[in-house]
Amino acid sequence: MALAVLYTFRRCPYAMRARLGLLLAQCNVEVREITLKAKPAQMLAASPKGTVPVLVLANGEVIAESLEIMRWALTQADPLDLLCQQSPVIEDKMAQLITQNDQQFKPWLDRYKYADRYPEQTQADYYQQASHFLTQLEACLGQHSFLVAETPRLADYAIVPFIRQFAAVDLKRALSDDFPRLAAWLENLISSEIFIRAMEKYVIWDASHSPTCLLGDM
Ligand SMILES: N[C@@H](CCC(=O)N[C@@H](CS)C(=O)NCC(=O)O)C(=O)O
Structure with missing residues (x-):
């Protein structure tokens, strides 16, 4: 059977989230x-908006939003119950956290990371603005080992690439100084086997290459 095709960019946090979802669902692409x-051109033909990740399914359907790719993959198989579909309260909480990450935290993260491009405020101001979300995550981690439960769920994997990016902006400033639980959570997730697999390096694709598969050679 033809595999779905994932257009991805290693360092993009949205693409990381999609790769994590596919790996966690053991879904080969x-x-x-x-x-x-x-x-x-093949990616732009499938998704003219030109952002990664893009997943082109075998039937030609295109999914061009990272969270939708995660949800699609986990709907095929969710061996670790990451979607928590039996627990509407947890599902709602996860959706809320992910929306906050994408709509509120991410714009502050970009300003904090590229403060020289946003001279209206200082980098310290942007750190403060971004910190509101981090404070909320720290409180979640006071209740359980991961954001909504004792094991990682969809929200953890959807959000961790962005917290990783935040922590890497200023390596002299340890995340653990202000957010000790979040720093431990980050370290735990990024050192996990699944995250390391999601960060595998691939050469830039070219139509002349033989296909490379996410789960390795078939
Ligand atoms: N809402 C999209 C956002 C994806 C996104 O913005 N990806 C960035 C890379 S991190 C991108 O492709 N930007 C296009 C560009 O820089 O040309 C998603 O969740 O997939």
Whole structure:
């Protein structure tokens, strides 16, 4: 059976989230690593908005939003119950956290990371603004080992790439100084086997290459 094709960019937190979802669902796809400076015509034909990740299913359907790719994959198989579909309260809580991450935290993260491009406020101001969400995550981690439960769920995997990016902006400033539980959570997740697999390096895709698969050679 033809595999779905994932257009991805290793360092993009949205693409990381999609790769994590696919790996956690043990869903094999053909991986096409791209560079944002020269997006392949095949990707743009599938998704003219030009963001990664893009998943093109075997039936030609296109999913061009990272969270939807995670949800699609986990709907095929969810051996670790990451979607928590039996627990509407947890599902709601996860949806809320992910929306906050994507809509509120991410814009502050971008300003904090590229403060020189946003001279209206200082980098310290942007740190403070971004910290509101981190304080909330720290409180969640006071209740359980992961964001909504004792084991990682959808929200943990959807959010961790962005917290990783935040922590990497200023390596002199340890995340653990202000957010000790979040720092331990981050370390735990990014050192996990699944995250390491999601960060595997691929050469930039070219139509002449033989296909590379997310789960390895078939
Ligand atoms: N809402 C989209 C956002 C994806 C996104 O913005 N990806 C960035 C890379 S991190 C991108 O492709 N930007 C296009 C560009 O820089 O040309 C999703 O969740 O998939």
